[in-house]
Amino acid sequence: xxxxxxxxFARAGLFADWAAGQTYAKGYRLAHKGIVYEVMQExxxxxxxxxxxxxxxxxxxxxxxxxxxxxxxDGSKEHPFAFLYGMxxxxxxxxxxxxxxxxxxxxxxxxxxxxxxxGLWQWEEAGAI
Numbered sequence: 001x002x003x004x005x006x007x008x009f010a011r012a013g014l015f016a017d018w019a020a021g022q023t024y025a026k027g028y029r030l031a032h033k034g035i036v037y038e039v040m041q042e043x044x045x046x047x048x049x050x051x052x053x054x055x056x057x058x059x060x061x062x063x064x065x066x067x068x069x070x071x072x073x074d075g076s077k078e079h080p081f082a083f084l085y086g087m088x089x090x091x092x093x094x095x096x097x098x099x100x101x102x103x104x105x106x107x108x109x110x111x112x113x114x115x116x117x118x119g120l121w122q123w124e125e126a127g128a129i
Contacts, residue, residue: 020047029063035084036063057086057110064095077101077126086110094126101126 016022018032024039030051031037037051037060051060064081065072073079075093083089083097089108094101095115102115106122115123 018045018051020045020050032060036065037061038063057112061110062087080129083111083115085114086112089122096129099129101129 015029015031015036018030018037021044023044024030024042026039026042028039029036030039032051035052040059040061043059049056049059051062062084063072064084064087073081075081075090075095077094080094080096080101081087083095083102087110089095089104089106089111091104091107093104095104096102097115100115103124103126104122105124108122113120113122116125117123
């Protein structure tokens with residue numbers, strides 16, 4: 001499916017909610033606490049290891065979905081991704097975070113460095129939103 005089709009699924013409630021005991025294949029997309037995640041490796045979900053738990057970025061990766069429309073932005077300056085802790089960040093894409101626009105200067109898989117982290121060259125402030 002294309003990103004736009006996944007966004008349509010999210011709006012229609014077609015992403016299954018994460019549930020302990022379920023087995024999810026690599027590439028499967030699911031919802032947990034209002035965020036869509038992609039499964040990075042096959043997993044049987046364990047109750048105390050939901051997608052947002054510490055140490056789970058190797059298994060579940062959060063995806064940026066526009067809060068207004070449910071569509072996944074393209075990462076352009078006009079349609080930046082909303083930065084989510086642990087998401088895959090792509091070089092030369094734009095991200096919004098705390099009212100500012102940021103340009104990624106490097107690929108950062110499972111990124112735990114928030115935009116604006118002091119001394120971090122991988123983020124460049126690109127203006128206010």
